[in-house]
Amino acid sequence: KQEVTQIPAAxxxxxxxxLVLNCSFTDSAIYxxxxxxxxxxxxxxxxxxxxxxxxxxxxxxxxxxxxxxSGRSTLYIAASQPGDSATYLCAVSGSTSGSRLxxxxxxxLTVNP
Amino acid sequence: xAGVTQTPKFRVLKTGQxxxxxxxxxxxxxxxxxxxxxxxxxLRLIHYSVGEGTTAKGEVPDGYNxxxxxxxxxxxxxxxxxxxxxxVYFCASGDKSYEQYFGPGTRLTVT
Numbered sequence: 001k002q003e004v005t006q007i008p009a010a011x012x013x014x015x016x017x018x019l020v021l022n023c024s025f026t027d028s029a030i031y032x033x034x035x036x037x038x039x040x041x042x043x044x045x046x047x048x049x050x051x052x053x054x055x056x057x058x059x060x061x062x063x064x065x066x067x068x069x070s071g072r073s074t075l076y077i078a079a080s081q082p083g084d085s086a087t088y089l090c091a092v093s094g095s096t097s098g099s100r101l102x103x104x105x106x107x108x109l110t111v112n113p
Numbered sequence: 114x115a116g117v118t119q120t121p122k123f124r125v126l127k128t129g130q131x132x133x134x135x136x137x138x139x140x141x142x143x144x145x146x147x148x149x150x151x152x153x154x155x156l157r158l159i160h161y162s163v164g165e166g167t168t169a170k171g172e173v174p175d176g177y178n179x180x181x182x183x184x185x186x187x188x189x190x191x192x193x194x195x196x197x198x199x200x201v202y203f204c205a206s207g208d209k210s211y212e213q214y215f216g217p218g219t220r221l222t223v224t
Contacts, residue, residue: 032211043117043203044156044215051210089156091213099144099163099211100171103156 002027002094006104013080014112021075021107023090028071034101035064035075036089044089048075080111115139117216119204125222126194134189134219136204142214144207145187146171147179149200150218156203162187194223 003026013019023033032051036044048057048064050073056065063076077084087108091101120135136145147159158171160179168179176198178190187206191198199222207213 034212036215043217044205046212046214049210049212091156093211099207099213100146100158100161101156101213105153105155 002030002092002102004090004092004102004104006088006090006107008107009105010108010110012110012112015080015082017080017111018076018078019080019109021077021088021090021109023073023075023104025071025073025092025102027094028068029094030068031093033064033066033073033090033092035062035073036091038087038089038106040086047088077109080109082111082113085109085111117204117206117214119202119216119219121219122217123220125224126191127224128195130194131190131192132194132221133191134202134204134221136187136189136206136216137185138187138206138214139185140206140208140214141184142206142208143184144211144213145181146205146207146213147177147187147189148203148205149173150203151200159189159202196223199223 034049035047050066061078066073087106089106091103117138146161148156150156162181165184180188202219204216205213
């Protein structure tokens, strides 16, 4: 059974800092990996999708990498801003589970002005 | 494009009552999903559908039923609500790339 772990569970940084969020998964036979953002009391917003054949994806100040063989992904946020404060969730879809996603519990990020 | 919408946004039920949560998407997606989110448990898949007229069980299906009579709608039913079903429910839809798009959620309290 696929398990997804995100470390750290919470992170507090000053504005302007570059930071890395980590995601690991136990079964490397994945189809893709998706990073989401969730604001308090809101739904999930898709940030980046990395297909299993890709190594990284970029969107603005966000860069996500994937190392399938080691079961790891990182989300890099450059020049963090208070508006980046949210919970960041990582999810994987497996080659045997089709489109179904397995989620980590998330990293709660606070960026202080 | 409204994306994924969910009705209602909030609901309070008494134990034993029934209700239906409605999810609608206007992106012509084949795949639709129902999740629940609980503190310390993360997001867990309840049921999903890979196309109109199809449904399948996810990780935590007990106590729930679903129907997908139209491609754009996915209904989640609770026949006899229990306090353990107090949660935030999210619907999502997805295309063939398996990227998923989420609705705003329904906050359900069962007393």
